[in-house]
Amino acid sequence: MIWALILFLVPVALFVAAFLYETFLSFIRLKRPKSGKESYVSATWEVTHTLLVFAVVMLLMLFTKSIDGIASAIFVSTFLAALALAVRSICYLQIFYVRKKQKINWVDWTFALSHVVAALLLVVTVLKALLFLYQNKPDVNEQFIPFFIPGLILVLVVCFVPLLMLYRTKN
């Protein structure tokens, strides 16, 4: 159980940190709009999403025997968060790729607020999942862990320096 929780909660923590940073930047740029993408962390966009997918996959794959209950607990908040992330993507493309003038308008506000909405819904999702795990203490698919952990260490070694470089750059 402890390994399962680590594999779920560590990517959640990393995602929260990265996403809060992006949320912070999305609001900062409302006051100080710049002309290009330098006002937002476009380079880390996919990496941040990866952390979210990582957390979701760990939660669901390690507890498949109780997936009915987990899915039921997190269904609405997760889907609403996914919609908020879709809105965020649409606004991102509109702001940084499509429109000509970098003048702050409702799209920028929607973009910034979509971060907040998504973050809140994801927090609700994580809390509901943890509550379910605490109350039901479901069985863990431990047969994956011997395969998964060595690979994870290898991947993190490969990706560590690039990741560090990426989060220090803004374009």
Added chain:
Amino acid sequence: MNPEMLHAARILMGDSLGFHIIFVLFGLTLPILVSWFEWMGIRRKDPKLIAVAKFWSKIMALLVITGVISGTIIALQMSLVWPGILKFGGEVIGLPFMFETYAFLIEAVFLALYMSTWNNKKISPKLHWVLGLFVILGSNMSAYAITSINGWMNLPSGFDMKDGQVINADVVQAMFSNVALVEFFHSMPGYYLSAALTVAGLYALKLWRVNGKDRLKPKYNLDWFIIKKLVIFCAVMFVLSAITADITGKYLAKNEPVKLAAIELNYATRDNAPLLVGGVAGENNTINGPHIEIPGALSVLAGNTPNTVVQGLDEFAKSDRPPLYVHTLFDVKMTLINILAVIIVGFLVLWKWRPNLLKNSAVLLAVGVSGFIAICIVELGWMMTEIGRQPWAIRGYLTTAEALTKTHDITTFGYLFPLSYLLLFITTILAVKKIVKNNSVKGTK
């Protein structure tokens, strides 16, 4: 089970997959094309080719932004709308889902690094090119993991059943099964072909809009160079697709006979089974509408000789048969494949023997629309695979209705997600147009 809810869930999943697969095509192919042209540029010391690679990489990164979000939504839908699949088989097939996150992470990190180090003086051109190889590695590993899950749903393996429970789970066998390999090696050339042809098609359409007399002027040499290289790439992929399609046909005959019978509308088990072209399923095992039968061709497809016995729909209960309109999907797919073959072969023949005719508007228009045709073929292929497995989610073990969530009505989301896909698609197209307008590379080659 409320049939309307099941229908809505199927439509939602179909919309999501149909939308996402377009970005998968480009996410898998553009890294290869970008690396190829970057490598050519480095070897030939040609900044124009490197500029082309950089230009394409900007579109690649943009499409990833959209693909990531649709991929995330699909991952959630797969788990939350169809929890029965993972409840039944999660302990067998969960590993590819987990490995997919490795692949995703590698792709994401190196794509971001690749994009942010163009023209970085601290990184040599060759090292930059190597970073691109990791993007190819990550995207293809990810594709394998997901394809292996789909393969497992089509032909579950790597476990035993006892008292309705999965026991003796062999997660490695499930992930690296024959069906996974067959599906992967059939899908990949198709993806590469369709995305590369779309890129070639866009360059062809660009030339098509130019006055006919000017199309062979030196300033368009680079465009011609790109089109020719990509069409050669597509021709190779087309041949690989054809070879793997033959293997897939034999695999279906052996392992998923009901799907093959539905696709070919083969009602009776027999040797010398004909291949049906045209026609739709009628009442009482009849075939309506204009059609022709090629004697023995289905048996040859299934086992290389006309004597091969091919199982027909008569061996399966009606409740176990997929919807028979998959035959029409197959006919449309084969028609489009034949059109594509004519376009690719025709282009290569003209290039070899009548190069002056390449600038003909009809030729350019044909190449221009070929990418769209190829994408339709990929979509139809996946529709046949998924609809052809019905009524099963995990063939032989779990029906789609049983896999659906019992606790939530997804009908509302069934409207909201397609709407968000539509908006995402429109915004993505506008963004691609903007990049093309601001970054396209001009000049001679």
